[in-house]
Amino acid sequence: xxxxxxxxxxxxxxxxxxxxxxxxxxxxxxxxxxxxxxxxxxxxxxxxxxxxxxxxxxxxxxxxxxxxxxxxxxxxxxxxxxxxxxxxxxxxxxxxxxxxxxxxxxxxxxxxxxxxxxxxxxxxxxxxxxxxxxxxxxxxxxxxxxxxxxxxxxxxxxxxxxxxxxxxxxxxxxxxxxxxxxxxxxxxxxxxxxxxxxxxxxxxxxxxxxxxxxxxxxxxxxxxxxxxxxxxxxxxxxxxxxxxxxxxxxxxxxxxxxxxxxxxxxxxxxxxxxxxxxxxxxxxxxxxxxxxxxxxxxxxxxxxxxxxxxxxxxxxxxxxxxxxxxxx
Numbered sequence: 373x374x375x376x377x378x379x380x381x382x383x384x385x386x387x388x389x390x391x392x393x394x395x396x397x398x399x400x401x402x403x404x405x406x407x408x409x410x411x412x413x414x415x416x417x418x419x420x421x422x423x424x425x426x427x428x429x430x431x432x433x434x435x436x437x438x439x440x441x442x443x444x445x446x447x448x449x450x451x452x453x454x455x456x457x458x459x460x461x462x463x464x465x466x467x468x469x470x471x472x473x474x475x476x477x478x479x480x481x482x483x484x485x486x487x488x489x490x491x492x493x494x495x496x497x498x499x500x501x502x503x504x505x506x507x508x509x510x511x512x513x514x515x516x517x518x519x520x521x522x523x524x525x526x527x528x529x530x531x532x533x534x535x536x537x538x539x540x541x542x543x544x545x546x547x548x549x550x551x552x553x554x555x556x557x558x559x560x561x562x563x564x565x566x567x568x569x570x571x572x573x574x575x576x577x578x579x580x581x582x583x584x585x586x587x588x589x590x591x592x593x594x595x596x597x598x599x600x601x602x603x604x605x606x607x608x609x610x611x612x613x614x615x616x617x618x619x620x621x622x623x624x625x626x627x628x629x630x631x632x633x634x635x636x637x638x639x640x641x642x643x644x645x646x647x648x649x650x651x652x653x654x655x656x657x658x659x660x661x662x663x664x665x666x667x668x669x670x671x672x673x674x675x676x677x678x679x680x681x682x683x684x685x686x687x688x689x690x691x692x693x694x695x696x697x698x699x700x
Contacts, residue, residue, distance in 0.1 A: 412445040412494035420500040423459075423472035427503070430470065439470040441499075447491030456485035459501055470499075475506045510599050510697035517591050518676070522693035524566030527554035533576050539568055541589065548585035548680070551577040555690070567605070570614075570680045571688035580685050584626045588617075588677025593667045597699040600676050601662045604641055607688040614641040614680040614689055618665040620672055627681045636665035636674065641689065658692065 421439060423430050430439040443450050443466050452461045452468040460471045468489075475483065487499040519541035520526050527537035536552025538544070544553055548570050555569045570585045571577060600618050613627050618636040630638040639661050667674060676696065680689055 410446040410491060410494045412443070412447065412450065412489065412491045412497060414489055414497050414499075415442045415444060418499060420502070421470070423470075423501065423503040425475040425504040425506045427472040427474045430472075440467055441469075441489075442467045443489060445491045445494055447494055450489065450491045450494075452487055452489045454485050454487050454501075456483065458483060458503070459485040459487070461487060470501065472501070472503055475503060510699050512695060513698050514695045517593070517696050518589055518694065521695065523568070525554045525568050527556070527566065532578055535576075536569070536571070539587070542568070542677070543586075543588055543590065543675075545584070545586040547579075547582050548587045550579045550582070553587055555688075565692075568691035568694075569688055570678060570682075571607075572682050572685045573688065574685045577685070582680060582682045585680045585682075586624045586677065587680075588624050588675045590622045590673060590675045592671060593674050594671045595667050595669045597664065597666050599662060599664050599697040599699070600637075601660055601695045601697075602641075602678070603658050603660050603692040603694075605658050605690040605692060607690060611684040611687050612641075612680055612682045612689065614678065615639065616641060616661045616663055617675075617677060617679055618663050619675050622673055622675060624675050624677060624679045627679055630679065636667075637663035639663045641678075641680075 416437075418432060418437070418441075421430055421432055421437065423439075430437055441452075443452070452463060454461050454470075458473045458475075460473075462469045462471065470487065483503045483505075485501045487501060489497040489499070514521055520539065526540040528540050529538045530536075531538055531549070531552030535555060535557045537554045537556060538549065539553040542553060551571055553569055554566055555571070556566050568587070570582065570587055572580055572582060574580070598618070600616065602616050615627065615630050615638045617624050617630055617638045619625055619634050620636060621634060625632055625635050629635070641661050642659065665674075676694070678689070678691070
């Protein structure tokens with residue numbers, strides 16, 4: 373009996389020793405884990421924040437807050453980065469501040485960004501940032517109001533060199549129509565993709581120069597604020613005076629008169645490059661030209677399009693698309 377008790381006591385002692393060893397090892401492992409993963413946190417500890425559409429106010433659940441955060445970490449260095457260009461992060465000492473740009477008036481959906489706060493080995497902290505959409509945004513009504521609005525533009529009668537044709541659904545005065553207004557030429561170096569055009573070219577165009585060439589569509593619009601856009605490109609010398617125009621009535625004003633009352637709005641179209649040598653499609657050299665105009669109470673007949681005077685041959689204004697928006 374004494375032998376049995378003695379054996380039991382010995383087993384208990386061994387078990388106790390093993391338990392102590394496991395506990396000590398666990399504590400050592402925990403300390404090592406702490407050394408491996410330094411802590412990182414932010415104060416205040418918001419997981420999300422929202423900015424007003426104009427970017428001037430930050431808030432959470434409708435309560436205005438200061439979008440400045442203090443970073444708490446044992447790490448020697450830390451960083452805070454936004455994944456969207458409209459949301460800026462400014463670092464100062466051990467804190468950072470978020471600032472938001474105003475929402476573009478064309479933005480319909482609520483913008484969203486993520487800010488990642490990181491240290492070398494610390495677990496990162498993320499902040500979800502949203503922004504209110506502009507209460508009054510422009511709605512695309514191109515397909516409801518305009519016709520034949522993007523390349524490849526539809527065309528009808530051939531005008532010049534089996535390459536330039538009359539544009540379907542567009543009105544061209546005699547000066548613009550003389551050389552044709554859709555260019556269907558393609559080759560391995562240049563992809564014109566049936567762009568809309570006003571142009572002159574030595575040895576190709578029936579007329580060597582154009583004065584007040586007009587290419588437009590006439591529509592009836594209700595009272596409201598509108599935005600008319602064109603994506604343009606050019607080839608050759610671009611020795612022109614050219615405007616994107618919105619005008620009251622069923623015609624466009626001459627180049628010298630685009631600022632008169634009949635012109636609701638106009639914007640110059642500038643030269644982009646000397647000569648286009650690569651595909652137009654997807655080119656970073658495209659320019660988007662925009663006019664914003666107001667149609668008075670009762671609505672009005674409005675003409676939307678282009679007026680161009682070319683002063684030399686080898687000049688080609690190319691239009692890839694047009695769009696019309698109304699402000700709700």
